Amino acid sequence: MIKYHIQKNAKILFVGINPHFGSYSRGVPFSNNKMFWYLLSDSGIIKEKREYLKDDKKLKKLYNQIGKKYKINFINIIDRPSRDVSDLRKGEEEKGVKRLNNIIKNSKPKIVCFIGKVTFAAFMGEKKINFGFQENIKDSKVYVMHFPVRGYANVRIRELKEILMLAKGV
Template identity: 55%
Template sequence: MIRYLYRKSRILFVGINPHPGSYARGVPFSNNKMFWYLLSDAGLISETRDALGDDAALKRIYEARFNAVYGLGLLNVVERPTRDVSGLHKGEEAPGRKRIARAIRTQKPAVVCFIGKVTYARFKGSREVSFGWQEDIGGAKVFVMHFPLRGKAAVRVRELRRIARAARA
């Protein structure tokens, strides 16, 4: 099970749902560490690839530093783990939509970053979604980034740097 850390985040990342491997480890995006490597490459966290690649070290980083030191948070639209989004049921995102909207309203992150178009589409309830900046939600800037597992890492690093700059503004 993943304990979601998001209180007082500057940047709140929103994923669609956990992978079973990540869920078992208790760390988001730990099945494939690419999200963590991208955060490091973009300068949002200061951790070595060796530490990020080690499950025990990554769990310590997530629990002790991700939110408290780096000011980052993460929630998923759906908490139930599946191998991919095709395992999700229609309407399953409704409780998560409310939970995330409440977190944005109460925690007031500077930026909310939806990880992938599918995530934002499920949150918004619309198929018409594009990458990049979206309409603000509750005073937070909203960005839809490319999913970390496919495509060129340089694109995602640039996106994360844009998000970091916006969170500092």
């Protein structure tokens, strides 16, 4: 099970659709193959290097402190783990969308970053989604990044660096 640590006024709230079984059992979002965490490191959002992140205990410790250390939050729209997004049922996201809207309203993150078009489509209830910046939600900037597993890492690193610059106010 993943326990989410939502801090008010985070720089970035990363939003996924739902956890993979590996992330769920580890208790750390986006940690099934750890690629997303490596990208956070490679982009400079976090300072811990890949070698550190490979250790499950160290990764769990970092996750438990990340809100305070880096002002970063994580949440999944759907809490139930699955092997693939195709295992999710239509309408299963409704409760999580309401929860996410409340989290954005109450915690006021500077940027909400949706990980993948599928995640943003589930949140918005729309099919046609573009990557990059979207209309704000409340006072939060919104960004849709590429899913971290498929494709070239440099695209994701560039996206994360762009988000980091905005989060820092540069």
